[in-house]
Amino acid sequence: xxxxxxxxxxxxxxxxxxxxCSASGFTFSSYGMHWIRQAPGKGLDWVAYISSSSGTVxxxxxxxxxTISRDxxxxxxxxxxxxxxSEDTAIYYCARDRMGYYFDYWGQGVMVTVSx
Amino acid sequence: xxxxxxxxxSLSASLEEIVTITCQASxxxxxxxxxxxxxxxxxxxxxxxxxxxxxxxxxxxFSGSRSGTQYSLKISRLQxxxxxxxxxxxxxxxxxxxxxxxxxxxx
Numbered sequence: 256x257x258x259x260x261x262x263x264x265x266x267x268x269x270x271x272x273x274x275x276c277s278a279s280g281f282t283f284s285s286y287g288m289h290w291i292r293q294a295p296g297k298g299l300d301w302v303a304y305i306s307s308s309s310g311t312v313x314x315x316x317x318x319x320x321x322t323i324s325r326d327x328x329x330x331x332x333x334x335x336x337x338x339x340x341s342e343d344t345a346i347y348y349c350a351r352d353r354m355g356y357y358f359d360y361w362g363q364g365v366m367v368t369v370s371x
Numbered sequence: 372x373x374x375x376x377x378x379x380x381s382l383s384a385s386l387e388e389i390v391t392i393t394c395q396a397s398x399x400x401x402x403x404x405x406x407x408x409x410x411x412x413x414x415x416x417x418x419x420x421x422x423x424x425x426x427x428x429x430x431x432x433f434s435g436s437r438s439g440t441q442y443s444l445k446i447s448r449l450q451x452x453x454x455x456x457x458x459x460x461x462x463x464x465x466x467x468x469x470x471x472x473x474x475x476x477x478x
Contacts, residue, residue: 289467355462
């Protein structure tokens with residue numbers, strides 16, 4: 256199992272960014288997936304979840320601004336980040352869901368910095 | 372949201388020492404509790420799931436237990452490679468919530 260995030264970078268407040276998580280080594284379409292973030296020097300914060308059937312759930316802090324999606328043909332998970340704020344600055348990890356119970360594999364993370 | 376209160380926030384221990392980290396859930400979460408280790412500069416890795424089950428490839432010196440709504444991670448004989456930050460996670464109800472983390476250092 257391998258999860259590789261990409262798409263991070265420096266972006267101005269109010270702008271948008273789209274993160275990708277490329278999955279390999281398992282049947283991507285059969286698993287729910289999560290995005291989790293970690294602000295510099297801080298703990299882990301869950302961001303969003305998408306089920307294998309593309310149902311979605313969001314943290315209150317990002318609801319209405321972020322959109323999680325998936326392309327099973329490309330084995331890729333996405334996170335569209337809109338109306339970015341400085342407090343969205345963090346490392347963003349994708350992780351595989353196991354039966355809604357725990358997260359068994361994590362990517363290496365991608366840094367998003369929101370600053371003018 | 373379910374709150375996960377993790378303690379201690381930091382811990383300094385000697386090699387071969389027994390280390391225990393706890394998470395207190397704000398309500399019943401059954402066995403929907405997992406533990407993760409994050410080494411410096413790395414992504415978190417699963418250690419324990421279902422409160423007590425050891426993930427594949429995790430050394431047997433790690434163990435998890437539950438008493439009501441209190442969950443514990445025990446390292447039976449601390450090794451150098453165990454240094455890092457440990458987090459608990461409840462996935463009983465949305466949103467999933469993490470404990471604040473325990474930074475484990477060598478004395």
